[in-house]
Amino acid sequence: MNAEVDVELREQIRKLCARYPSEYWQKCDRARVYPEKFVQELTDAGYLACLIPEQYGGAGLGIREAAVILEEIHRSGGNAAACHAQMYTMGTLLRHGSPEQKERWLTGIASGALRLQAFAVTEPDAGSDTASISTFAERKGDRYIVNGKKIFISRMQHSDLMVLLARTTPRADVEKRTQGLSVFVVDLRDAGDSVHVQPVDTMINHETNAVFFDDLEVPAENRIGEEGNGFSYILGGMNAERILLASESIGDASFFIDRCKRYANERVIFDRPIGQNQGIQFPIAGAYIRAQGAIAVRDRAVALYDAGEPCGAEANMSKFLASEVAWEAANVAMDTFGGYGMAEEFGIERKFREARLYLVAPVANNLVLSYVGQHVLGLPRSF
Numbered sequence: 542m543n544a545e546v547d548v549e550l551r552e553q554i555r556k557l558c559a560r561y562p563s564e565y566w567q568k569c570d571r572a573r574v575y576p577e578k579f580v581q582e583l584t585d586a587g588y589l590a591c592l593i594p595e596q597y598g599g600a601g602l603g604i605r606e607a608a609v610i611l612e613e614i615h616r617s618g619g620n621a622a623a624c625h626a627q628m629y630t631m632g633t634l635l636r637h638g639s640p641e642q643k644e645r646w647l648t649g650i651a652s653g654a655l656r657l658q659a660f661a662v663t664e665p666d667a668g669s670d671t672a673s674i675s676t677f678a679e680r681k682g683d684r685y686i687v688n689g690k691k692i693f694i695s696r697m698q699h700s701d702l703m704v705l706l707a708r709t710t711p712r713a714d715v716e717k718r719t720q721g722l723s724v725f726v727v728d729l730r731d732a733g734d735s736v737h738v739q740p741v742d743t744m745i746n747h748e749t750n751a752v753f754f755d756d757l758e759v760p761a762e763n764r765i766g767e768e769g770n771g772f773s774y775i776l777g778g779m780n781a782e783r784i785l786l787a788s789e790s791i792g793d794a795s796f797f798i799d800r801c802k803r804y805a806n807e808r809v810i811f812d813r814p815i816g817q818n819q820g821i822q823f824p825i826a827g828a829y830i831r832a833q834g835a836i837a838v839r840d841r842a843v844a845l846y847d848a849g850e851p852c853g854a855e856a857n858m859s860k861f862l863a864s865e866v867a868w869e870a871a872n873v874a875m876d877t878f879g880g881y882g883m884a885e886e887f888g889i890e891r892k893f894r895e896a897r898l899y900l901v902a903p904v905a906n907n908l909v910l911s912y913v914g915q916h917v918l919g920l921p922r923s924f
């Protein structure tokens with residue numbers, strides 16, 4: 542994609558987002574409701590299907606375009622976390638699914654008729670240690686029977702399908718703890734009482750849940766790829782997720798910096814714009830400089846990803862840098878806006894709460910540090 546197309550895409554997303562101003566997001570936030578109208582318009586315009594190949598009805602674009610879309614949504618003051626997983630959760634199916642499975646699901650996902658935006662990995666007793674999950678899928682003839690529990694599973698109530706990681710061979714019977722895990726597509730519409738969803742209220746307007754599986758039957762034909770290899774399939778999708786969520790954080794940082802620039806120029810106290818004071822101006826400039834660094838690393842991760850090159854280090858580092866600078870910019874905005882940073886109508890406090898999430902999800906930044914320490918710098922494993 543050349544730079545001109547990039548500009549055009551940004552312009553299109555900005556236009557769409559202009560129809561969903563701060564008041565829209567404030568209302569959703571206050572009422573704790575799903576931003577259905579926004580998600581539907583984004584779906585109808587085809588943006589959530591940008592990574593799905595054209596043969597299945599998607600746009601067949603790269604991670605670069607997906608990153609631009611999410612970045613611009615966040616820069617506008619919106620929040621793509623309500624639907625971003627519709628873009629990339631299908632990646633596991635696309636990379637490892639059989640031709641029949643792709644035919645069966647991808648076209649519906651591309652059109653938006655099927656929502657696949659739930660992704661169930663995290664468990665209360667395993668946390669960041671994914672290989673320790675204990676939700677078990679036991680093979681019985683042509684189906685698996687799933688029992689166990691998950692935590693923080695987002696968008697379950699707005700999904701038709703869910704990608705599930707579960708153990709299929711007991712931990713004691715595998716050589717390496719990453720073995721014996723498998724991935725399934727679960728059709729939530731057929732699940733009935735065997736899936737119990739308990740919402741988890743958080744500091745942001747984000748639908749996330751504790752999920753309990755009680756003898757859930759999943760047809761064996763819904764298993765993606767080989768039994769026992771699920772951990773590597775999930776890992777393979779993580780680079781895309783890291784890059785895309787880094788892009789949302791970059792959008793958040795840009796949102797705060799844009800708002801700070803404007804406000805610091807307009808707000809006059811002691812007969813001068815507050816932005817004339819170094820105590821206000823320099824933190825904004827500092828956040829801007831660090832945001833440029835995060836963008837550069839994200840762009841390098843994007844280029845490697847779209848070229849099919851290994852990009853684990855860059856994807857992780859861009860997620861780390863972008864989430865840190867978004868949080869820095871959020872705090873700078875709180876200082877710049879003074880008391881008004883706390884007032885709901887300015888939208889700063891909402892974004893402040895939202896920006897905090899990405900320091901811990903989808904992977905906690907300490908785990909990124911340990912990845913870089915061990916795999917990039919060759920230091921001993923720290924845990």
Ligand SMILES: Cc1cc2nc3c(=O)[nH]c(=O)nc-3n(C[C@H](O)[C@H](O)[C@H](O)COP(=O)(O)OP(=O)(O)OC[C@H]3O[C@@H](n4cnc5c(N)ncnc54)[C@H](O)[C@@H]3O)c2cc1C
Nearest residue numbers: 660661662663668669693694695749902903904905907924
């Ligand atoms: C709003 C929200 C939405 C989410 N959505 C989803 C979803 O849709 N699907 C899904 O599967 N998961 C989801 N998650 C889960 C998220 O991925 C986890 O919260 C995250 O991976 C961290 O796991 P944990 O919360 O159990 O923290 P823990 O693993 O308990 O970690 C707690 C703290 O200890 C630190 N820590 C742990 N181990 C080490 C170590 N070895 N070295 C140094 N520090 C360490 C961590 O960095 C962290 O700061 C979501 C979480 C939230 C909050």
